[in-house]
Amino acid sequence: MVVSIQIARAQHLSSARGIGVGAFTNFTTDINSIDWNPAGLIYIKDWEFNITNFIPTSHPAKLSLQSIGIGKNIFNDHSAAVRYSPGSVLEFIIPTTLSIIDTNGNSITTKFDKKISFNQSYSLGYGYQITDELSLGFSARFIDTKVSDTKYITDSGVIQSQIVNYAASLWTMDAGSIYRFNEFLTAGLVFKNLIRIREQDLKEEMLDFQLNPIKYVRLGLSYEGDDNFKPGFDIDSEKKIRFGFEWLPIKWFVIRNGYYSSKISDLKLEAISAGLGLKYSQFEIDLSFLRYIDNTLRSGKIDINNIKTFSFTDLEYTRFTPDRVSLSVKINLGKAKETFTRIEYVELFNEVYPSSYQIYAFRPLGKARVRNVATKPINVKVSFYVDEVMNLPTESKPYTINPNEVLEIPFFAVFNDVINSVTKFSVFDGTVFVKAKPTDEYDDRYQTRIFVRGRNDWDGDVMLLRYFNTPSDPEVLRFSRTSLKKYKESIDTVNSTLMKFMQAKIIFNELANYVQYVHDPKLSRDYVQYPAETINLRGGDCDDLTVCYSSLLVSVGISTAFIDVIPPNNPTNSHIYLMFDTEIEAANSALISNNSKRFIIRKNNDGVETVWIPIEPTLISEGFNNAWETGAAEYFQDVTINNGLINGWVKVVDLPVGF
Amino acid sequence: MKKNLFLLFSFLIFWGCQKQGPVELIDKEDDSRLIQVQTINNSSDSVFIYSGVDSTGIFGNENSRYFAKMVFSAIRFDRQFKRDSLLQAEAIFLDKSKPVRLNGRLIAYWSLDVGAVKLGNLTLNKLVHRVPLLPQGDSIIGYRYQLRKEYEYTSTYTWQITGQNGISPFDTIINTPPEIRVSNLYPRAIRISEPLNIKWRCTNDYINIIISADPVEGQQNRLIPFLNLRIRNTKGEITIPVKVLKMLPIRKYTRYVFTFSSNSKSIARITGYPDNVLIHSSSIHNISLILNP
Numbered sequence: 001m002v003v004s005i006q007i008a009r010a011q012h013l014s015s016a017r018g019i020g021v022g023a024f025t026n027f028t029t030d031i032n033s034i035d036w037n038p039a040g041l042i043y044i045k046d047w048e049f050n051i052t053n054f055i056p057t058s059h060p061a062k063l064s065l066q067s068i069g070i071g072k073n074i075f076n077d078h079s080a081a082v083r084y085s086p087g088s089v090l091e092f093i094i095p096t097t098l099s100i101i102d103t104n105g106n107s108i109t110t111k112f113d114k115k116i117s118f119n120q121s122y123s124l125g126y127g128y129q130i131t132d133e134l135s136l137g138f139s140a141r142f143i144d145t146k147v148s149d150t151k152y153i154t155d156s157g158v159i160q161s162q163i164v165n166y167a168a169s170l171w172t173m174d175a176g177s178i179y180r181f182n183e184f185l186t187a188g189l190v191f192k193n194l195i196r197i198r199e200q201d202l203k204e205e206m207l208d209f210q211l212n213p214i215k216y217v218r219l220g221l222s223y224e225g226d227d228n229f230k231p232g233f234d235i236d237s238e239k240k241i242r243f244g245f246e247w248l249p250i251k252w253f254v255i256r257n258g259y260y261s262s263k264i265s266d267l268k269l270e271a272i273s274a275g276l277g278l279k280y281s282q283f284e285i286d287l288s289f290l291r292y293i294d295n296t297l298r299s300g301k302i303d304i305n306n307i308k309t310f311s312f313t314d315l316e317y318t319r320f321t322p323d324r325v326s327l328s329v330k331i332n333l334g335k336a337k338e339t340f341t342r343i344e345y346v347e348l349f350n351e352v353y354p355s356s357y358q359i360y361a362f363r364p365l366g367k368a369r370v371r372n373v374a375t376k377p378i379n380v381k382v383s384f385y386v387d388e389v390m391n392l393p394t395e396s397k398p399y400t401i402n403p404n405e406v407l408e409i410p411f412f413a414v415f416n417d418v419i420n421s422v423t424k425f426s427v428f429d430g431t432v433f434v435k436a437k438p439t440d441e442y443d444d445r446y447q448t449r450i451f452v453r454g455r456n457d458w459d460g461d462v463m464l465l466r467y468f469n470t471p472s473d474p475e476v477l478r479f480s481r482t483s484l485k486k487y488k489e490s491i492d493t494v495n496s497t498l499m500k501f502m503q504a505k506i507i508f509n510e511l512a513n514y515v516q517y518v519h520d521p522k523l524s525r526d527y528v529q530y531p532a533e534t535i536n537l538r539g540g541d542c543d544d545l546t547v548c549y550s551s552l553l554v555s556v557g558i559s560t561a562f563i564d565v566i567p568p569n570n571p572t573n574s575h576i577y578l579m580f581d582t583e584i585e586a587a588n589s590a591l592i593s594n595n596s597k598r599f600i601i602r603k604n605n606d607g608v609e610t611v612w613i614p615i616e617p618t619l620i621s622e623g624f625n626n627a628w629e630t631g632a633a634e635y636f637q638d639v640t641i642n643n644g645l646i647n648g649w650v651k652v653v654d655l656p657v658g659f
Numbered sequence: 660m661k662k663n664l665f666l667l668f669s670f671l672i673f674w675g676c677q678k679q680g681p682v683e684l685i686d687k688e689d690d691s692r693l694i695q696v697q698t699i700n701n702s703s704d705s706v707f708i709y710s711g712v713d714s715t716g717i718f719g720n721e722n723s724r725y726f727a728k729m730v731f732s733a734i735r736f737d738r739q740f741k742r743d744s745l746l747q748a749e750a751i752f753l754d755k756s757k758p759v760r761l762n763g764r765l766i767a768y769w770s771l772d773v774g775a776v777k778l779g780n781l782t783l784n785k786l787v788h789r790v791p792l793l794p795q796g797d798s799i800i801g802y803r804y805q806l807r808k809e810y811e812y813t814s815t816y817t818w819q820i821t822g823q824n825g826i827s828p829f830d831t832i833i834n835t836p837p838e839i840r841v842s843n844l845y846p847r848a849i850r851i852s853e854p855l856n857i858k859w860r861c862t863n864d865y866i867n868i869i870i871s872a873d874p875v876e877g878q879q880n881r882l883i884p885f886l887n888l889r890i891r892n893t894k895g896e897i898t899i900p901v902k903v904l905k906m907l908p909i910r911k912y913t914r915y916v917f918t919f920s921s922n923s924k925s926i927a928r929i930t931g932y933p934d935n936v937l938i939h940s941s942s943i944h945n946i947s948l949i950l951n952p
Contacts, residue, residue: 091681096689098902101697101889112902115681154698154885154906205852304684320682 011242011260011317012036014052014067014085016286016328020275022244022258023234025188025220026178030330031069031081034125037176037190037220038137041079041127044071046334054087057323066326079127088120090315094304098152100159110161112150116209119144120315132342132371132404135178143213143315144169147206168202171195172213183375183403188220192236214238224375224403239263244273252279256288269293284330291323298322340374340436343446344406351451354422355528356464357415361394364410368432368446372401383433384411386450389419393433409434424454458528458543462564462576462653468528468547469655471554475532480552483510497591500558501582501613507552508615508624515539515548517618545617546578550655553580559604563614564651565638577631579614579652586611597640598632605654690898695889696906699869725937726753726768727929731778732920733812733838736945739846744810748778750818751788751803752826752932759790759800766790770801771932774821774828781806812838818938820929827930831938836923837862838942843896844917848949851904858896861942863921866890866897872912873947882916909950919944 011022012035018024024036031050033040052066069083094114099107125139147166152159176190193213202210218236231245244258254277262270275288292298297306297319306319348366368382380401385393394412401407411432430450458465470476484491487506494502518539531551534540540548550560559581566574579600584591586601586609593599600612614631615624644650729750736743750773757769767790776783783804789797815832822828839861849855859866867889871882885907890897907915922941929936 092684093681094684094686096686096691096900096902098691098900099695101695101887107695117681150902152696152902152906154908159696159698159906300680301683301685304686305688 011240013054013290013316013321013324013326014083014088015050016052016275016288016326017256017277019273019290019326020244020256020258020277020286020288021232021246022242022260022273023220023222023232024244025176025190025218025234026186026222026232027230027246031071031083031125032067032328033127033137033176034069034081034083034123034139034141037178037188038125038139038174039127039135039176039178039188041071041081041125041137042073042077042129042135042178044073044079044081044127045332045339046073047071047332048081049331049333050083050328051330052087052326052328054324054326056321057325077129080125082122082124084122085120088315089117090318090320091115091117112152112161114150115146115148117146118211118315119146132373133180137176138173139176140171140173142169142171143211145202145209145211147202147209149206166202166206166209167200168210169199170211170213171197171199173197180404183405184223184225186222186224188218188222190218190220192216192218246277253277254279254286282332284328284332286326286328286330288326289323290326292321295323339444340372340378341380341401341434341444342371342373343368343432343434343444344371345369346432346446346448348448348450350459351453352413352415352419353453353457353459353464353467354415354419354455355458356467357413357419358467359464360413360415362412365413365450366432366448367408367410368434369406369408370399370401370434370444371406372403372436374436375403377402378436380407380409381435382409382411383435384413384430385433386413386415386428386430389415389422389428389452391416393431395435398437419452420455422452422455425457426452426454428452453526456527456529456533458526460526460574462562462651465528465543465547465562465564465576466653466655468530469551469554470531471551473530473532473551475535476548476551476555479510479514479535480507480555483507483552484556486510495591497584497588498582500580501584501592503556504553504558504580504582504613504615505624507556508549508620508627511545511549511552512620512623515545515620517541517545517620542618543576545620546576549615549617550578550580554655559583560655561602561612562651562653562655563635563638564653565634565644566649568647568649575634577614577616577618577634579612579631579635582611582613584611585609597636598628600635688898689900691900691902693891693893693897694899694903696903697887697889698906699884699887725926726755726934727751727932727936729776729818729936729938731816731818731833731835731940732943733810733835733941734943734945735810735840736916736947737846738947746806746808746810746812748781748783748806749804750776750783752936754801755934757800759798767800770803771826772802772823773826773932774823776804776821777817777819778806779817781808812942816940822931825931829927829929831925831927833925833938833940834923835940836921836942839863839866839919839921839944841919841944841946844946844948846947848951850951851907851909852901852952854901855899855904856896857899857917857919859919859944860895861892861921863923864892865922866892867918867920867922868897868899869918869920870907871916871918872908873914873916874912883912904950907950909952913949913951915948915950917946917948919946 013019014035015032018036021027028036028040029043031048048071051068053063054066055063064087066087067083067085069081071081073079097109097111099109101107120141120143123141127137129135145168149164150161151164152161172193173195174192175194178188180186193215196213216237218234220234222230222232224230228248234242241261247255256275258273260271262268271290271292273288273290277286346368370380372378378401379398381398382396383393394414396409396411399407399409428450430448432446432448434444483506484503491502515538519541529540529544531548534544534548553560560578562576562578564576581604589611592611601609602612604610613628614635616627616631619627619630638644638650732747734745734747752771752773753768754771758765759767770788783806786803786805787799788801788803790800791797815834817832819830839859841859843858867887869884870886871884873882875881920941920943924939927936927938
């Protein structure tokens, strides 16, 4: 008897889902990707346990374990799986009897069945996601062949039988890939039995039964044009084609249908499959039924002549395989859940200045580049959290991202007061989360470093300098109240219209007696003393004195504004001073001065034009009048003559009372 | 729900460990069911080996219980480049009361002189019955009868005994079995790694194939029989399985004679002789083959 045995593995029966679809090269997402396309292993979420059982409809109908496996995703881009497949077996028995006449002339009928079994018990695989579009995978299977035969020998006229066992084993290895052209079209390519390593050959007399796995290539295409319907098509170099689809009428329920053809040359329908799938939490249960069109050879007993010229294409899917019902159960453990998004990159716009920490609740601290890796449009929110200095994570507004699209989403930060205790430049761990509907937990997260400046650091933005203004600071309140109390009699007798002007003048002069102007210790504009510090240290540079004087005025109800000057022809020579609101209406400006260059007419918060007095605080030691005169001169030069406000290099930032 | 699913998972593992049955490959051409295999006991206990009768071993153990035999064989013998045909008749009447022992072991019986023995009108030669008692040399322990002549095959023959020493005269007419001719096997070398298909022309219900080693080509009496295959003749052919062929000691002997025989036998009682007499007729076709692994 000449038996030609070859394995091409054109189809696999290790997964009920795979059976249901038929054309599964691109659909495979679990441990059984080892067979269909090892690149599919990258879809393992975290830990995955997978078991498949089946019941053939004939010879005999026993519930059998097809395979059980475990897989693990590592570092998102890598996955590995191992599987034990007791059901991936092809066994033959050639029953024969022989009548032996013993020495007494009695006929004894003995059986000497020859048994041939091919087992693909162990397999393993590895998948690697190279880019968002391309994944690769490799798998290896161990196939052993066992042949058991009865041998008769004659010894001194007596016939004796003995069982002779033969064994062979080999490894076959596959390589596969999945490539997503776009959100609609995906292709998979698998090289089956690319490498074959024989560990042991059968003895010469049994070589007819030695497996010769055939190298072949399978190409799969799938299309996801609709949210709920996904058709697929497979074709291989063995000239077999399959096509099928998955349809999700509702989110947790899947219907599948597959068609298996014989060779392209005759294009006969070889088998048809139907399947159902249920998803619940981390569980997936799939049921499928595979029905062969021609059952002539599938009863479990066949004429041996049918095998003489037949090459097996698969251990599981052969012309002898009966119809079967398959059941797969998959459990995703760990952090396993469906992923819709991926954070590709996080960019922080600025370092965080504790003095102005409030602004990050409104101004983006950074942005996250988020990709939709799902097959349907999703709504995404980005959250941000830094331990210790934030009480709760912030959350962005929802954004809609189409499949495979990337969107840069800004995120914000609401810091707590703890951030003000940061006295020097520090680094904190911040986490950016992304949430996508319908999941409740974050889909992906991105660990990042945020740089927090010291509490006195300032980035030079005059808009943020106002955050150093602390009119309610007890030290500030004490200084301003004490100063005014000291000149209570003078204040009480002054024209009430000039009250604010008088108070500002008294506070300036008192401050002049108390502090002096010194240069910025860091020789830059990035270190600002809080007013209490300036008072306690009895000195400061221009921004320190500006902030301090401003806070003192605000603490007694006088509105102030910073005047920030960054000369366009010499930006490094920037300067800041301030002005305050006398609350004297413009019509009464003469009460202050007849020289209109000495004051500024501006609308106050009530929309009334009032007289504002510019002050140059660096001249603190020269008294109020000189500081006023110089401030007025600077403002006239910068704004009136050189049009600094119009050209944007002079900024006036109001600090309303009660800030 | 989760608990139930875990239970389902466990059930599938523990109750799913039933093994599927193998695919049975039925070989309708396998003739094993038509074959009964018997080793030919070639030990010195076989009194007929030394009796000079049944040198081909065609009787086997089944007939060894008869102490008197009248054997007729029409034999064709095909060797490479040579074909012999002859008719052979032999007869012997052992005296059960006179065993011959060597070192306490039964090796033969004395045989009787029953007068003249005839097959048709031809008288068999009365020869002395020797038994090898090495190292002392052969000993004569009675008589045996033998005739060899040109091949001829007719449907009936007459055995006749004139009687002597208390044995009464006796005659009987026997019907010969259907003649056998193997049609597709010729002297040549064959491999026993493949089944051996043999076709014949014979209508007997059973055919015997005795396979004997032929250590010295051309000397039939040096054949060493090993196997007797009793074939139920349902289709005029048989395919001997490799398994059976491999029972032969081909490492020791490479040349074999396949003896195809169509037999008939009857039992007779002869007045004066205490036991049954086997009257055996056979058509034999011997073919010499070289067997390779």
